[in-house]
Amino acid sequence: NGLGFVGDIIEHFGVRISPDGGRFVVDIFEPKSRTQNLWMYDFARGTQTRFTSGLAVDIGAAWSPDGKEIAYASLTAGSSSIRIRSALGGGGDEVLIESRNRLDVTDWSPDGTVLCITRRGEPTQADIWIHPLTGEKKMWEFVKTAYRESDGRFSPDGRWVAYTSDETGRSEIYLRPYPGPGTATKVSTTGGDSPVWRRDGREIFYISTDNKMMAAEIRVSGSTVVIGTEQELFTRTPIMSDYDVFPDGKRFLINRTIEPTGTDPLTIFVNWTEKLKK
Numbered sequence: 477n478g479l480g481f482v483g484d485i486i487e488h489f490g491v492r493i494s495p496d497g498g499r500f501v502v503d504i505f506e507p508k509s510r511t512q513n514l515w516m517y518d519f520a521r522g523t524q525t526r527f528t529s530g531l532a533v534d535i536g537a538a539w540s541p542d543g544k545e546i547a548y549a550s551l552t553a554g555s556s557s558i559r560i561r562s563a564l565g566g567g568g569d570e571v572l573i574e575s576r577n578r579l580d581v582t583d584w585s586p587d588g589t590v591l592c593i594t595r596r597g598e599p600t601q602a603d604i605w606i607h608p609l610t611g612e613k614k615m616w617e618f619v620k621t622a623y624r625e626s627d628g629r630f631s632p633d634g635r636w637v638a639y640t641s642d643e644t645g646r647s648e649i650y651l652r653p654y655p656g657p658g659t660a661t662k663v664s665t666t667g668g669d670s671p672v673w674r675r676d677g678r679e680i681f682y683i684s685t686d687n688k689m690m691a692a693e694i695r696v697s698g699s700t701v702v703i704g705t706e707q708e709l710f711t712r713t714p715i716m717s718d719y720d721v722f723p724d725g726k727r728f729l730i731n732r733t734i735e736p737t738g739t740d741p742l743t744i745f746v747n748w749t750e751k752l753k754k
Contacts, residue, residue, distance in 0.1 A: 511531055512535060557572075649671045677696070
């Protein structure tokens with residue numbers, strides 16, 4: 477069931493909820509300036525505050541585990557950079573890396589030591605890289621094949637990364653042990669995109685190719701992972717891939733298109749677990 481809308485009916489992208497569930501960051505497209513900046517929403521206060529500004533396209537926020545910082549990608553003509561800023565706003569950015577390739581931040585490791593990044597560009601279109609936040613801070617390849625890999629998300633214990641790959645000819649969800657070595661384990665069976673872990677690490681949520689919100693049971697024993705039952709939670713219409721899961725694992729914040737304007741409010745879904753009891 478949809479609990480209600482959050483924020484204005486405008487173009488939202490890249491929803492990310494804070495570790496304590498009290499706030500979320502979202503990318504908002506601004507038609508007049510043709511830019512895209514990050515905004516912070518506070519659930520309890522019902523307020524929204526600009527988090528970034530300027531002429532760049534700022535996207536893909538990832539919260540630090542303690543909720544004190546936010547990493548994001550800033551795109552300009554011909555280049556992109558990964559930046560870190562205090563979640564309280566204000567102050568300057570720490571620029572971690574600049575590249576001619578597009579870089580997207582997809583996650584911050586649970587121990588706070590590395591970022592998971594999608595690096596886009598030829599010849600492999602997209603690969604998953606790791607950027608350390610200590611030591612030499614030199615980015616290294618985690619998953620790089622002839623196929624497209626993206627959307628890397630750390631398990632709550634930091635020992636696995638869920639991601640999307642099109643090696644079968646369509647997008648599917650896979651797991652790999654972190655930091656490796658190890659082979660990939662396929663999670664989805666009929667296509668999947670945008671993986672998000674439940675906070676206890678026992679399920680991975682994802683969007684199926686026919687636009688259903690799915691949950692796959694995950695069982696880990698040592699270095700072995702077993703994929704259990706896949707279950708459909710609810711159908712998302714129309715198609716949008718931007719969503720996040722609250723810390724309680726029972727509510728979803730989803731970017732949802734409203735017809736006929738084509739604008740995108742954010743919706744909280746609850747009580748999907750009732751379907752699993754039937």
